[in-house]
Amino acid sequence: MTGASYNGYGWADRTAITTAYRRGDAGPGFTFAGKPCGLCGDPERPAGEWHSEDYSRPHSFVAPQSYPICKACHLRLHKRFNRPAAEWELFCRHVDAGGYGREFAVFYPLPQRDALCRRIADGQPVELSRPRDRPPDPAWWRSLTLDPESLEAPWARPRPLRPRPDAEAYRHAIAAAAPTEIERRILCFHAAAPRRTVTMRDVAREILEKSDPRAANLAYGRLARRIGERLNFEPDRRDDGSFFWMSVIAEGWQPPNSSRQRREYELVLIPVLAELFASCCAN
Ligand SMILES: [Zn+2]
Numbered sequence: 001m002t003g004a005s006y007n008g009y010g011w012a013d014r015t016a017i018t019t020a021y022r023r024g025d026a027g028p029g030f031t032f033a034g035k036p037c038g039l040c041g042d043p044e045r046p047a048g049e050w051h052s053e054d055y056s057r058p059h060s061f062v063a064p065q066s067y068p069i070c071k072a073c074h075l076r077l078h079k080r081f082n083r084p085a086a087e088w089e090l091f092c093r094h095v096d097a098g099g100y101g102r103e104f105a106v107f108y109p110l111p112q113r114d115a116l117c118r119r120i121a122d123g124q125p126v127e128l129s130r131p132r133d134r135p136p137d138p139a140w141w142r143s144l145t146l147d148p149e150s151l152e153a154p155w156a157r158p159r160p161l162r163p164r165p166d167a168e169a170y171r172h173a174i175a176a177a178a179p180t181e182i183e184r185r186i187l188c189f190h191a192a193a194p195r196r197t198v199t200m201r202d203v204a205r206e207i208l209e210k211s212d213p214r215a216a217n218l219a220y221g222r223l224a225r226r227i228g229e230r231l232n233f234e235p236d237r238r239d240d241g242s243f244f245w246m247s248v249i250a251e252g253w254q255p256p257n258s259s260r261q262r263r264e265y266e267l268v269l270i271p272v273l274a275e276l277f278a279s280c281c282a283n
Contacts, residue, residue, distance in 0.1 A: 008157040009055040017059050026061035038067030039141050042100040045070035056159040072101030081148045086117035098132035154251035154268040155195040165231050167272045173230035183223045191277035196269040224249045
C-alpha cells in the first residue's frame with residue numbers, strides 16, 4: 001500500500017494520522033490493542049492493525065473515521081479496487097454470515113471462490129457457511145465504493161482535508177455576501193451535482209448559458225471571495241502565494257485524462273454547503 005492514495009488522501013495525509021496515533025493524539029489510555037476487528041468482529045487481531053476511512057484533521061481514531069481491523073479484512077478492503085466486484089461482495093456476504101476475515105480463504109479456496117463469484121456476478125443465489133451469529137452492527141463497509149477514482153478524488157473524502165467553518169458560520173457569511181439570484185443558482189446547481197462535483201464549463205453552460213468557462217470562473221470566484229472575506233478561514237494559496245478563493249466553497253482537483261476523455265479541473269462542493277443548498281434545489 002506504500003505510496004497509495006485512499007479516499008482522496010495522499011500518502012502524506014495517510015502517514016500523518018499514524019504518526020499522530022503514535023504520538024498519543026488519540027487521547028490518554030486510548031489504544032486499538034485488544035479490540036475486536038471493526039469489520040468481521042475477530043477478537044484475535046494484531047494489536048497495531050487499524051484502518052481509517054477519514055484522514056482529515058482533526059484526526060479521529062474512532063468510528064466512523066477509524067476502526068481496529070484484522071489483517072485479512074484490511075487486505076481485502078484495500079484490494080477491492082483491483083479484484084472483481086463479485087469477490088468483494090462474496091467477502092462481505094461471508095462476513096454477514098458471521099465469518100472472520102481470516103476464514104475467507106479457508107472456507108472458500110480459490111476454485112470454489114471463483115465459482116461463487118461467477119454465480120454472484122450472474123445474479124444467482126449462493127449458499128455460504130454460517131460459522132457464528134453476527135452482531136447487528138451497522139455494516140459500514142457495505143457502503144464503500146468500488147470506483148477507483150475514489151482513491152484520489154476529493155469527493156471521496158468524508159470531510160474536507162482542512163477543516164472548514166461550520167454551517168452557522170457559512171449561513172451568516174452567505175447572508176452578508178448577499179448572493180444574486182444567479183449566484184444562488186450556481187450554488188444550488190453545484191449542491192445538486194453528482195458527487196457535489198462540477199467543472200467551470202458545467203457552471204457556465206448550465207447556469208450562465210455561456211460556452212466559455214472563464215465566465216463561470218469570474219462569477220463563481222467573485223462569490224467565493226465575498227463569502228470567504230466574511231469567514232474566519234484562510235483560503236488555500238496558489239503557487240504564487242495568492243489566495244485561491246474557490247477553496248472557501250470547494251476542494252479542487254485535476255482528474256487524470258483517459259484515452260477517451262480529456263477532463264477539466266473539477267470542484268467538489270464542501271459538504272456543509274451541499275447540505276445548506278440541497279433544500280433550495282428541491283424547490
Ligand atoms: Zn476482520
